[in-house]
Amino acid sequence: MRSVDDHLASVLARIQPLPPFEQHLLDAHGHRLAEDVVAPRDVPLFDNSAMDGYAVRRIDVVGADQESPAVLTVTQDIPAGTATEAEIGPGECARIMTGAPVPRGADAIVPVEWTDGWSEGTVRVHRVPEHGGHVRHMGEDIQRGQTLLTVGTVLGARQIGLLAAVGRDLVAVRPSPRVVVISTGSELVEPGVEPGPGQIPDANGYTLSAAAREAGAIVYRVGVVADDPKLLLDTIEDQLVRADLVVTTGGVSVGAYDVVKEALSGLGTVEFDRVAMQPGMPQGFGVVGPDEIPIFTLPGNPVSAYVSFELFVRPAIRKLAGYEDDLHHPVVDAICTAGFGSPGGRRQFARGVVGPAGSGGRIEVRPVGGAGSHLMGGLAQANCLISVPEEQTRVQAGDLVSVVLLDEAREVLAMMGER
Known part of the structure; x- marks a missing residue:
């Protein structure tokens, strides 16, 4: 043998x-990456507004409050999805929506709640934003050339969203x-x-x-x-x-x-x-x-x-599937709570239930079911396999044994801080 x-x-x-192959994003969901993904562009792609409000030069509103609001001329309207070449000059501002590009000359966004409301002529600003306030700056989340995901990463919803955010529609995965x-x-x-x-x-x-x-x-x-x-x-x-x-x-x-x-x-x-x-x-x-x-x-x-x-x-x-370091179930040592026999010359894999001991943070394993290879009842209860070496013919209660953790046992030991 x-x-x-x-x-x-x-x-x-x-x-x-x-071999890996390229998949569209949703088809790649749940698969493992076969490549490192590097950001092809910055995110955000451009400075844009984090609020609905007015793009201003902060210097024009310094000192403004409810009693002495700053009065600015509204020179343009910038909805999301549009761009503008016009520059904000002294005493000017632009109505701007969330996600719209910040015009040249502006260095802060005043939320509409800090003004007297929407206006096409002049607007009164009664609160001062910080420099760069409410501006999402180009590349502040992700910078071009940054490694986003590495080989072996399982693509869940969050990772798929990240790939979409940087404009990737295809990605190499392991089938x-x-x-x-x-x-x-x-x-x-x-x-x-x-x-x-x-x-x-x-x-x-x-x-x-x-x-x-x-x-x-x-x-x-x-x-x-x-x-x-x-x-x-x-x-x-x-x-x-x-x-x-x-x-x-x-x-x-x-x-x-x-x-x-x-x-x-x-x-x-x-x-x-x-x-x-x-x-x-x-x-x-x-x-x-x-x-x-x-x-x-x-x-x-x-x-x-x-x-x-x-x-x-x-x-x-x-x-x-391309795994290298996670081919096998993990093996841990545990104290066996009951004795049983094992055939000499063959490695036995007895069914067991593993979990934390009552004190000391030890791991214990309890044999379940008999040794018969037809006994499904004990197998269904088990969350591990007790591995008995070929030369050993008897396990005594209290012996330290090797235990092959099945998935359910991993969850049990994770809860007690063991791996």
Whole structure:
């Protein structure tokens, strides 16, 4: 058997990030930047008014108050979206709207509330603005040549707005990997269909599809494929047009009807291995089709399939998406609250619930469910995997163990200030 680390390293060595491509802003929403974005222009583009009011020369209104207002001649009207070449001279002002360019000669804006109102002839100013008051100055927010966003930034609403503000309509992003999930087994039926004799609902297809979404993929779940090698190969071939990665579940052990192993072994591009882990010992990985699309063939037992996905498929999806430093779930040390056995020679990934201890700020983990690879009840409760080394056959209560944090556990530990 090969080790977990060797199998993971072999998988990741054959995965290459998807090439970036340019997207319009709204289509780029939610994607990761594949370039540093440098501001092509200043923001604001020009000095403009922050208020509805009058553009003035401050020197002309110094000393003005309610008893002795400054009286200025209104020489022009400047709505937003227009420009003016006329200059404000001594004793003059211009009516100006929010966002309109400040005319030459003016160095402050008097809000209309500080005057006797809108006027086309003369206006009385009874309060003095600061020098530059209520003027949005060119480049005060963003300066041309400034780095705004860096490679790897996830484009949310605020980042999309920033790109629009500097006039970018296209941006290079990493595409979300497209993952096709195929469940195999003649015993499977769709959830919602009453199982017949010997039949069970397809839990794996839904579990893995949801997990792939959580990893950042666009997911296409294929309906159940019966135990027919030709039908499976035809299904995979049909799906390759929309796949950056394929995941199958079931049919990879040594049974008489292990259709995935039977169908793909003949291609010569998929290797089937026994990995020293529990659950999830039978694993397969390789490429299919003329474009050599990566394919993972995972075990059929639900817990085995899920654990295998989180350990091997999730990092591959993240690498396809261009991640470099965040491929894997984080691992922390925790105090185990109960003892349990572990098979010698294989690394066990037991289900657990991790959280803060009662005192001292320690992290504790509580095993949940049994060791069986079919026990979905415990898996649904778990927020982590307890990793027990190959040489260890027993975990005692109070032992320090390594814990692989699933997404829910990260939230728990974030609340207590742990990472």
